Amino acid sequence: MEEKIMKMLEEICEDEVVNEDRDIDLFEEDLLDSLGFAELLVRIEEELSIVIAPSEVKREDMNTPNKILALLKERM
Amino acid sequence: MSFYSGITFFALLTVILLGALAIGGGARWRRIYILAVSVLITGAVLIKSPRQLVYFIAYFLLELALVKLYGRIRRKYKRSAWRYRLFILFTLLPLIFSKLCELPDFREMGWFQFVGISYLTFRVVQIIIEMYDGVIEDISVMNFCAYLLFFPTFSCGPIDRSRRFEADYCRDYERREFLELFGTGLLKLMQGLLYKFVLADIFYQVMTVFDGRDFVNMAGYAYSYGFYMFFDFAGYSLMAVGSGYMLGICVPDNFRKPFVSIDMKDFWARWHISLSEWFRDFVFSRFVMLGMKNKWFKDRLKGASVGFLVNMLLMGVWHGLSLHYIVYGLYHGLLLAGTEIYQKKAGFYKKNKKKRWYRVLSWFVTLNLVMFGFLIFSGHLF
Numbered sequence A: 001m002e003e004k005i006m007k008m009l010e011e012i013c014e015d016e017v018v019n020e021d022r023d024i025d026l027f028e029e030d031l032l033d034s035l036g037f038a039e040l041l042v043r044i045e046e047e048l049s050i051v052i053a054p055s056e057v058k059r060e061d062m063n064t065p066n067k068i069l070a071l072l073k074e075r076m
Numbered sequence B: 001m002s003f004y005s006g007i008t009f010f011a012l013l014t015v016i017l018l019g020a021l022a023i024g025g026g027a028r029w030r031r032i033y034i035l036a037v038s039v040l041i042t043g044a045v046l047i048k049s050p051r052q053l054v055y056f057i058a059y060f061l062l063e064l065a066l067v068k069l070y071g072r073i074r075r076k077y078k079r080s081a082w083r084y085r086l087f088i089l090f091t092l093l094p095l096i097f098s099k100l101c102e103l104p105d106f107r108e109m110g111w112f113q114f115v116g117i118s119y120l121t122f123r124v125v126q127i128i129i130e131m132y133d134g135v136i137e138d139i140s141v142m143n144f145c146a147y148l149l150f151f152p153t154f155s156c157g158p159i160d161r162s163r164r165f166e167a168d169y170c171r172d173y174e175r176r177e178f179l180e181l182f183g184t185g186l187l188k189l190m191q192g193l194l195y196k197f198v199l200a201d202i203f204y205q206v207m208t209v210f211d212g213r214d215f216v217n218m219a220g221y222a223y224s225y226g227f228y229m230f231f232d233f234a235g236y237s238l239m240a241v242g243s244g245y246m247l248g249i250c251v252p253d254n255f256r257k258p259f260v261s262i263d264m265k266d267f268w269a270r271w272h273i274s275l276s277e278w279f280r281d282f283v284f285s286r287f288v289m290l291g292m293k294n295k296w297f298k299d300r301l302k303g304a305s306v307g308f309l310v311n312m313l314l315m316g317v318w319h320g321l322s323l324h325y326i327v328y329g330l331y332h333g334l335l336l337a338g339t340e341i342y343q344k345k346a347g348f349y350k351k352n353k354k355k356r357w358y359r360v361l362s363w364f365v366t367l368n369l370v371m372f373g374f375l376i377f378s379g380h381l382f
Helices: A003-014 A034-048 A064-074 B006-023 B027-046 B050-077 B081-100 B119-134 B141-149 B162-169 B174-208 B215-246 B262-266 B271-295 B299-318 B322-343 B347-352 B355-376
Strands: none
Touching: A003 A034, A003 A064, A003 B006, A003 B215, A034 A064, A034 B299, A064 B271, B006 B215, B027 B050, B027 B162, B027 B262, B050 B081, B050 B271, B050 B347, B081 B119, B119 B141, B119 B162, B119 B271, B141 B162, B174 B215, B262 B322, B262 B355, B271 B299, B299 B322, B322 B355
């Protein structure tokens, strides 16, 4: 499951750096923007059946690969 | 009396904030106090026109009923899409009426036209959408009243979110914590006064100098109008945020140095933040996600471009039904879509985006695009 999420992130951000540094700030580093974030939420819903609404989680709580992993594990 | 103008309002505000200091950070009395002073102030502002007050009361009761009713329906029928859409439409109806009544043919009706209706509607729609999402189960009548009536942000925002507001509203602050918040609020309030009543005024004076129709005059008007708009609205927002803090509610900031933006997306992350984040969360993201799920567009970029256009056009129409507001929305929609496509596709951008000369150039172009946008918005152009 962790692998699946990381692969998804890598595809959306189009950069392998997300795998190398899992505490990287995805918004600060221009790896994720509003569009990428929406794409991430759709793929999480379609591939993992976890529904997260765009206004539900603050960006600060979903801005690094580690935070995303932790949030999704909690929701499984 | 009007919000944030005139001696009566500011005298009353001073008394109210001193009262808040005396009551302190404990939730029990603070909650009652906030609600009581909010009813008092909004009532005193709206009563100027009894017709306005009647429309407001009708609006308020209607929206309260809709929220309570939808909460029940959501619990019973779960995520039923048509019921949800129907309730969104009902929630928006008064705002739609009030906008339509701006048109010459309907002007006499003036339905639901009262100070603050559009900002109130944003907040109610947020509650309904998040109920559908399953993020909000219910909201108590007292919290709903306080959230909607909260006088510092009643007329023009910043647009808070109900879950965030409720957390602050029901919070028991330690004495020191509350005093710190009060101090920060006071500074923001002072900064707001300076912005709105000194700096905005200066730029307004400058603006009137440029009354010709040639390029230099137009450019001068655009720039001075842009700075006037900023100091006026950022000043108002700071006063609202500051008063909020002093009552123990950390209202979100609305501006973050918008004139240093290096592209249009950056600009909308810094200008009227609470509005653009509202549109991002409740219009753009949802539209784009719906498009992706239902495969409306061939690729992501097309979906995003249409998303930006829809988003900004709606924001333009929300400002008013005049032609210059609609063109303003369209203009920003096109700019955002263009920025998105350029940044995703152009090798030139990817290669140079971190270089100093590129950033300076990009900042300069952005600033001028922004100022031209203000010129459209001002109605001075057409």
